[in-house]
Amino acid sequence: MTSSDAESQDPHAPPLRIGAAGRFVLQPGEHRLLVDGQAAALGRRALDLLIALTSRPDHLFSKHELLDRVWPGLVVEEANLQMQIANLRKVLGGDAIATVPGRGYRFVAPIVQGAVTPRSLEPMVNAVTPGAQAAVPRRDGLFGRDADLEQLEGLLQPGACVTVVGPAGVGKTSLARALAERTEGNVWVDLAPLSRGDEVAGAVARALGVSLSDGDAAPQLLRALHGKVLLLVLDNAEHLIHPCAELATLLRPLADMRLLVTSQLPLAVAGERVHRLQPLALPGEDGDGGLADGALALLVERITAANHRFIAAAALLPVLRSICAQLDGLPLALEMAAARVPLLGLQGVHDALAQRFALLTRGHRDSALRHRTLQHALDWSYQLLGAPEQRLFRALGVFAGGFTLELAVALMTDDAKARWDIVDELGTLADRSLMVVGNEDPPRYRLLETMRAFAIEQLRLAAAPADEENTLRRRHAGALFALFARFQPDDHATQALCEAEMENVREAIAWAQAHDLALAAQLTALVTPVTHFSVWRQESTRWLRALEAAMEQPTGLALRATVQAAWWTEFARTSSIRRDPRAAAAARRALALWDAAGDPRQALFAACVNVRSHYAPGADLDRACEELDARSAALPGQTLREQLQVRSALVTAATERADHQAILSGRLAEMALAGQLGLQARVDAAESNVVFVLNAMDRYVEAAQRGRALLERIDAGGGSSKGNLPWVLQGLLRALMMKGGLEEAQALVPRAWAACAHFGVPVTAPTVALLAAMRGRFDTAALLIGYASEAFVSREMTMGDVDQETVVQVQSLTADALGAARAQALVARGRALDEAAAAALAAGDESVTRGV
Numbered sequence: 003m004t005s006s007d008a009e010s011q012d013p014h015a016p017p018l019r020i021g022a023a024g025r026f027v028l029q030p031g032e033h034r035l036l037v038d039g040q041a042a043a044l045g046r047r048a049l050d051l052l053i054a055l056t057s058r059p060d061h062l063f064s065k066h067e068l069l070d071r072v073w074p075g076l077v078v079e080e081a082n083l084q085m086q087i088a089n090l091r092k093v094l095g096g097d098a099i100a101t102v103p104g105r106g107y108r109f110v111a112p113i114v115q116g117a118v119t120p121r122s123l124e125p126m127v128n129a130v131t132p133g134a135q136a137a138v139p140r141r142d143g144l145f146g147r148d149a150d151l152e153q154l155e156g157l158l159q160p161g162a163c164v165t166v167v168g169p170a171g172v173g174k175t176s177l178a179r180a181l182a183e184r185t186e187g188n189v190w191v192d193l194a195p196l197s198r199g200d201e202v203a204g205a206v207a208r209a210l211g212v213s214l215s216d217g218d219a220a221p222q223l224l225r226a227l228h229g230k231v232l233l234l235v236l237d238n239a240e241h242l243i244h245p246c247a248e249l250a251t252l253l254r255p256l257a258d259m260r261l262l263v264t265s266q267l268p269l270a271v272a273g274e275r276v277h278r279l280q281p282l283a284l285p286g287e288d289g290d291g292g293l294a295d296g297a298l299a300l301l302v303e304r305i306t307a308a309n310h311r312f313i314a315a316a317a318l319l320p321v322l323r324s325i326c327a328q329l330d331g332l333p334l335a336l337e338m339a340a341a342r343v344p345l346l347g348l349q350g351v352h353d354a355l356a357q358r359f360a361l362l363t364r365g366h367r368d369s370a371l372r373h374r375t376l377q378h379a380l381d382w383s384y385q386l387l388g389a390p391e392q393r394l395f396r397a398l399g400v401f402a403g404g405f406t407l408e409l410a411v412a413l414m415t416d417d418a419k420a421r422w423d424i425v426d427e428l429g430t431l432a433d434r435s436l437m438v439v440g441n442e443d444p445p446r447y448r449l450l451e452t453m454r455a456f457a458i459e460q461l462r463l464a465a466a467p468a469d470e471e472n473t474l475r476r477r478h479a480g481a482l483f484a485l486f487a488r489f490q491p492d493d494h495a496t497q498a499l500c501e502a503e504m505e506n507v508r509e510a511i512a513w514a515q516a517h518d519l520a521l522a523a524q525l526t527a528l529v530t531p532v533t534h535f536s537v538w539r540q541e542s543t544r545w546l547r548a549l550e551a552a553m554e555q556p557t558g559l560a561l562r563a564t565v566q567a568a569w570w571t572e573f574a575r576t577s578s579i580r581r582d583p584r585a586a587a588a589a590r591r592a593l594a595l596w597d598a599a600g601d602p603r604q605a606l607f608a609a610c611v612n613v614r615s616h617y618a619p620g621a622d623l624d625r626a627c628e629e630l631d632a633r634s635a636a637l638p639g640q641t642l643r644e645q646l647q648v649r650s651a652l653v654t655a656a657t658e659r660a661d662h663q664a665i666l667s668g669r670l671a672e673m674a675l676a677g678q679l680g681l682q683a684r685v686d687a688a689e690s691n692v693v694f695v696l697n698a699m700d701r702y703v704e705a706a707q708r709g710r711a712l713l714e715r716i717d718a719g720g721g722s723s724k725g726n727l728p729w730v731l732q733g734l735l736r737a738l739m740m741k742g743g744l745e746e747a748q749a750l751v752p753r754a755w756a757a758c759a760h761f762g763v764p765v766t767a768p769t770v771a772l773l774a775a776m777r778g779r780f781d782t783a784a785l786l787i788g789y790a791s792e793a794f795v796s797r798e799m800t801m802g803d804v805d806q807e808t809v810v811q812v813q814s815l816t817a818d819a820l821g822a823a824r825a826q827a828l829v830a831r832g833r834a835l836d837e838a839a840a841a842a843l844a845a846g847d848e849s850v851t852r853g854v
Contacts (some may be wrong), residue, residue, distance in 0.1 A: 160231075238484065432447075531572070669688050728757045767786060
């Protein structure tokens with residue numbers, strides 16, 4: 003032990019028992035680890051590392067922090083640290099020390115004895131003697147972009163469309179993000195994960211927090227954006243330039259909105275202002291030699307971030323300037339070069355770049371060649387990886403919109419023992435700037451757009467195995483299938499994980515549709531229940547319904563009965579929500595398939611869907627209910643969840659029959675069963691339906707009391723049933739109106755309208771129209787009836803009986819007050835109202851009715 007090591011140890015530090023069984027005893031004072039009473043064969047550095055990690059359990063130590071503690075005063079490669087981590091894991095087990103790729107290491111094994119932890123090893127002073135330093139400051143954020151920011155702020159006046167144009171890697175996104183952070187009311191849309199032009203409108207809608215129905219998206223977006231004062235940023239538009247140009251043209255009449263686009267080429271639309279972003283200033287191009295800002299400042303800052311021991315000494319300036327020049331001042335290329343310095347040294351990076359780019363840069367300076375230079379830099383970086391890291395980098399190209407550690411591991415291996423190999427390889431990619439590590443905890447990872455394109459290119463060029471891409475995409479889809487299969491109602495944690503992967507799901511389903519119909523059917527059937535109350539609902543339902551023709555073909559009919567049955571069950575369920583007449587036939591088909599597969603429990607659920615697929619009282623509904631009763635009676639040992647499914651289906655039938663007493667008792671039974679299961683969202687949904695039936699029974703005071711209490715509970719609990727909020731508010735509105743609380747009801751309208759807009763369900767519109775008529779606002783009532791009728795049609799939704807009766811009632815009231823001709827004219831005009839105008843009317847703004 004060196005003198006510095008001895009000084010850092012506390013000879014009186016108490017021992018620590020490590021692990022749940024306490025097999026391992028760390029004795030810091032004696033500098034040893036006992037395993038079952040015997041000293042472990044660990045070297046001094048491994049023990050120093052273990053003492054450092056256990057000094058602060060669960061603390062995330064950076065690699066540089068551990069290097070300073072374990073090798074004080076020495077300059078060593080990070081591979082030494084990885085080797086000692088591996089040595090400790092061999093003794094303590096692979097789960098004792100967690101790796102956070104791109105961050106560092108954390109000791110996570112339980113310490114079950116020893117109240118006092120060992121004293122932390124104090125970092126030692128760096129033994130490297132600094133030389134004369136150049137005046138290059140350490141900075142965060144952008145370099146050399148102050149003038150660009152000022153110019154863009156001047157261009158982005160209300161109604162403007164500005165495109166930031168430049169080569170790949172020049173920093174367009176960083177500049178746009180810096181500008182957005184200075185601007186209130188900005189909406190960011192990353193187009194990089196998208197592959198088709200028809201996905202642009204959906205991405206913009208999701209960023210705005212609204213849902214699009216089937217049909218033409220253009221008028222829906224206009225309604226969502228009308229009257230809003232905001233900055234809309236479309237990032238990475240070059241691969242979708244035509245749909246982005248069409249969107250810019252569509253939005254041109256919106257005088258209060260500003261559009262900022264980043265792309266490698268202009269949109270080429272009328273009124274567009276183009277800002278060409280040049281590479282960072284090279285050293286020697288400005289008065290101070292480029293030291294205070296520009297390419298050199300960025301390069302030095304990134305090298306220092308990768309290796310805090312680096313000193314920008316004056317003697318290194320010629321090499322630094324040469325690297326900046328070879329890389330044309332492109333920020334992405336500079337960051338890649340900086341990431342290699344800890345491994346190769348500054349001169350080694352310089353020499354490799356010179357050899358790599360000499361032929362391509364000589365005499366050619368236009369942007370296309372700079373793009374090719376960047377691709378060669380990417381290829382050079384890729385070739386520096388070992389074979390396992392290359393394979394992982396290629397594989398990560400299949401992810402769209404990022405990924406989690408668990409998904410990356412599932413993509414690469416089924417061997418639990420290989421997990422830490424994948425973790426270490428991810429760490430290598432993060433360290434070498436080939437992967438971005440998010441700031442979340444646990445972090446989310448992603449490849450930058452250029453990196454991902456390069457990874458996919460390498461994947462398709464891989465010589466062996468020839469079907470590597472299809473193998474990875476199958477595993478990618480399978481990993482997502484496993485994630486979504488974990489979801490259960492009210493499992494908010496898993497739902498959040500699933501919703502974060504919807505960009506990946508889109509990719510997986512698109513691949514599966516072309517290569518594996520069974521997997522596509524299974525995945526779509528799992529996805530739609532998860533997205534039922536999210537902004538992805540419409541798109542995920544389209545993915546499901548897009549398979550209908552294939553499922554009818556011989557290939558679909560040849561799938562396993564359980565795969566077909568699951569898909570047809572979900573097709574019937576989603577169709578019943580839309581009151582689609584095809585739902586009943588699909589449910590009967592699912593029933594037959596589950597019976598053929600010998601699965602009575604799944605058949606019971608399909609029988610529940612079958613009941614829900616009949617939208618009118620009569621013999622068909624009666625037979626469906628009788629069959630459900632028979633199947634339920636024949637199934638012994640029903641679970642509470644199955645009892646809830648049966649009860650919910652039967653109360654739906656009672657609703658179609660308008661049997662209010664049966665509805666009320668059924669909904670109360672639903673609440674009790676859902677409460678026993680701990681399904682708070684189902685409890686809330688059932689109680690909102692209790693409010694509806696109380697309204698139907700003219701028990702408005704009781705309905706209002708329940709509605710208020712339910713809304714307060716939802717708000718106090720963080721909104722467990724936010725997806726049900728439009729119906730909760732609709733029932734409360736009607737109760738308040740009918741018991742005479744018109745002003746209280748009107749105060750609730752903006753919230754109810756916003757909830758409906760968020761989830762794309764205009765269910766409160768007829769009720770709000772009736773409220774307007776009851777308050778004597780007959781022009782507004784007629785306009786809102788027109789809007790409501792069109793909104794239901796455009797979303798392929800059917801009004802319920804109560805809503806249809808409400809429409810008839812409002813039409814009668816407005817005709818009596820205004821005259822039939824005027825009332826009909828206002829209804830017709832209301833059909834053309836956009837979302838913003840309708841929302842203003844509902845809230846009490848009468849300006850829309852002026853001049854009519």
